[in-house]
Amino acid sequence: MALLRRFSLAAAALAALTPASALASGYLSARFGSAHGMPAMANPYAVYFNPAAMGGVKGTELTLDLTLALRQASYSRPFEALSPSNAGVEDDPQYRSSNLGDAKLSNVIALPFFGAVSDLGTKNLRVGYAFYVPFGGTASWSKTGNPDPVYADGPQRWQVIEGKLVAMYNTVAASYTFEAAKLTVGANFSVVIDQVDTVRARNANGSDDTVTATGALVEGRSHVTASGVDLGAGLGVYWDPRPDHSVRVGASYTFAPGFGETRWKGKLTQQFGGVRDPAKATDIEFLQRWPDVARLGAAFAATKQLELRADLEYVRWSVFDRQCVVSPHMNCDVAADGSQTGPGVILNVPRNWKDAVSVRGGGGYLVVPGLELFGALSVTTPAAPKSTVDASTIDNYRVSYALGARWEASRRFVLAGSFNQSYMLPLDTNGAVGVDTYKAPSRTPSSDGRYEQSIYYVNLNGTVRF
Numbered sequence: 001m002a003l004l005r006r007f008s009l010a011a012a013a014l015a016a017l018t019p020a021s022a023l024a025s026g027y028l029s030a031r032f033g034s035a036h037g038m039p040a041m042a043n044p045y046a047v048y049f050n051p052a053a054m055g056g057v058k059g060t061e062l063t064l065d066l067t068l069a070l071r072q073a074s075y076s077r078p079f080e081a082l083s084p085s086n087a088g089v090e091d092d093p094q095y096r097s098s099n100l101g102d103a104k105l106s107n108v109i110a111l112p113f114f115g116a117v118s119d120l121g122t123k124n125l126r127v128g129y130a131f132y133v134p135f136g137g138t139a140s141w142s143k144t145g146n147p148d149p150v151y152a153d154g155p156q157r158w159q160v161i162e163g164k165l166v167a168m169y170n171t172v173a174a175s176y177t178f179e180a181a182k183l184t185v186g187a188n189f190s191v192v193i194d195q196v197d198t199v200r201a202r203n204a205n206g207s208d209d210t211v212t213a214t215g216a217l218v219e220g221r222s223h224v225t226a227s228g229v230d231l232g233a234g235l236g237v238y239w240d241p242r243p244d245h246s247v248r249v250g251a252s253y254t255f256a257p258g259f260g261e262t263r264w265k266g267k268l269t270q271q272f273g274g275v276r277d278p279a280k281a282t283d284i285e286f287l288q289r290w291p292d293v294a295r296l297g298a299a300f301a302a303t304k305q306l307e308l309r310a311d312l313e314y315v316r317w318s319v320f321d322r323q324c325v326v327s328p329h330m331n332c333d334v335a336a337d338g339s340q341t342g343p344g345v346i347l348n349v350p351r352n353w354k355d356a357v358s359v360r361g362g363g364g365y366l367v368v369p370g371l372e373l374f375g376a377l378s379v380t381t382p383a384a385p386k387s388t389v390d391a392s393t394i395d396n397y398r399v400s401y402a403l404g405a406r407w408e409a410s411r412r413f414v415l416a417g418s419f420n421q422s423y424m425l426p427l428d429t430n431g432a433v434g435v436d437t438y439k440a441p442s443r444t445p446s447s448d449g450r451y452e453q454s455i456y457y458v459n460l461n462g463t464v465r466f
Contacts, residue, residue: 027165027393028293028315028356030134032065032113034402034418034459035362035376038311039236039250040297043463044115047130047188049295050252051173052236054126055184056245057117062464065113069457071138075103075391077155081448083436085207098151099208099445103391105141113461126186128173135167135257135290139392150219151210153201156391158208158445161221163198163392167257167290169232182241190232192257194264196286197225198392202347204272206436206443217273222347224325226266226286230258246301256290256319263287268325268346284346287324287332291316291355308363309376317353317383324348338442348442350435351393356383362402370408374418377401386432390447396427404459414463424453 031037033045041049042056044063077100082090089095115130139160146152153161170193175186202222203209210219236252267281297311324332330344338348362376377400384395404418433448 027135027137028291029111029136030132031420031457032067032111032132032459033063033461034404034416034420035309035360035364035374036406036416038297038309038360039252039295040238040248040299040309040311041250042238042240042248044117044128044130045113046186047115047117047128047171047173048132048134048169048234048254050236050238050250050297051128051186051188051234052175052184052238052252053248053250054117054128054173054175054186055124055177055238056240056248057126058119060118060466061116063113063115063461065115065459065461067111067113067457067459069109069111069455071105071107071109071453071455073105073391073394073451073453075156075394076450077101077103077447078449080431081433081446083206083208083445085205085209089209094151095210098146098148098210099155101144101155103141103144103154103156105139107138107140109138111136111457124177124179126175126177126184128171128188130171130173131169132171133166133168135165137165137392139163141391150217156447157201159200159390159447160392161199161201163196163200165196165198166194167230168193168195171232173234175236175238182239184238184240186236186238188234190234190257192230192232193227194230194257194262195227196264196266199223200392202270202272202444206438206440206445208445211273220270220272220275223269224266224284224286226264226284228262228264228286230262232257232259244301248299249297251296252294254293254295256292256316258290261287261289265328283328284325285328285330287326288322289319291319302363305366306363307365308361310359310361313358313360315356315358315383318355320351320353320383322348322351334442338438338440340441345441349444350438350442351388352385353383353388354385356381360400364406372406373404374406375401375403386427386429387434388447389427389429389433389451390435391451394424394427394451394453396451396453397425399423399425402459412465414465415461416463417458417460420457420459422455422457424451427451 037045039050046053117128171190173188234254271279327344333342358380360378364374400422406416436446
């Protein structure tokens with residue numbers, strides 16, 4: 001038991017490795033640039049949001065952007081979520097106290113972006129490069145007041161104690177403008193570094209049992225680390241029909257990293273209760289699918305001072321059906337009930353997400369030449385359904401806003417900053433969660449309960465032109 005306590009306490013070290021948090025649907029965290037990151041805006045953010053919009057950039061622009069976010073969330077696990085292997089255990093005070101109640105997290109994270117776009121002295125050609133993290137999710141849950149460090153990890157520990165899942169992009173892009181049509185087409189190509197690192201409580205039978213009938217510890221810990229390199233790409237169009245740029249329309253399609261199921265190599269360490277010898281790490285592969293993303297945006301100058309902007313984002317999260325840990329070179333062969341139909345499946349986590357949509361509207365007002373005040377309001381639908389939502393994938397309808405200012409200090413230097421909030425409507429699953437009804441290796445303790453989340457973030461960026 002002392003060994004498992006040390007394993008549980010060591011999980012705190014993972015918190016320093018979590019660079020991003022979900023700011024949009026699911027794991028999508030592409031909110032760099034705040035309201036200026038959208039497919040109808042000509043700036044270095046276009047390398048990702050719409051490579052064709054680079055056609056509106058003159059000369060060379062370098063942008064350095066930083067988002068500092070405070071994520072606060074809570075989860076309340078009710079009696080109905082208990083998932084023991086024997087119903088008689090539910091009356092045990094220790095079992096109930098360690099598996100019921102409230103869990104909280106309060107994480108501060110940083111999300112960087114660097115982008116560059118240049119016309120290379122040409123009239124119609126643009127090239128660009130950017131580094132950024134458009135997909136990222138983290139969780140670092142606070143300890144409870146339970147004196148035992150195993151149970152102090154909180155009632156959400158069966159889904160996550162500490163963890164991260166991120167995709168870091170290195171993207172090159174190019175665009176070409178057809179002057180007669182006032183139309184630009186663009187494409188990008190990305191090398192994506194994927195990483196997962198997570199610790200969760202786990203029992204061999206998929207229950208939330210803590211001890212045996214004789215009092216021996218059965219609760220254990222599972223630590224998964226994996227990484228991989230995938231390729232990605234995107235296409236876009238940008239229409240700027242007027243000489244004064246008063247109307248601009250952009251659309252883009254970003255393909256999923258790996259263009260399908262990704263396979264990352266890593267290690268699995270499982271330390272089950274009652275096992276004295278330290279667990280050895282075994283080779284595994286981590287399988288999942290990222291989504292494609294389609295975007296449409298427009299900007300319209302209503303007056304010389306006021307520009308109205310709107311964009312729509314469609315994320316094909318329906319491909320995110322599971323996260324699977326398998327032996328090397330094996331596939332995730334499981335039936336609809338979660339049972340294994342092929343060899344080598346160690347752990348399968350059903351997700352069964354659905355496509356998500358985000359609609360945003362706003363604008364910018366030129367107070368004086370060079371100083372713009374801007375704002376935006378957006379609504380996002382959830383990707384995670386009630387049936388599989390858990391503490392590592394908190395998701396529901398979200399309302400977000402941005403308020404900020406952009407100052408052109410000179411022809412060569414621009415500064416911008418904004419305050420943003422993403423508020424998730426409280427979610428009560430009301431018994432809809434069914435992960436505890438699956439058969440092994442897909443069964444996990446129920447994550448039924450009430451979830452709340454709000455993310456506050458400050459976006460700061462500077463652009464140099466030459």
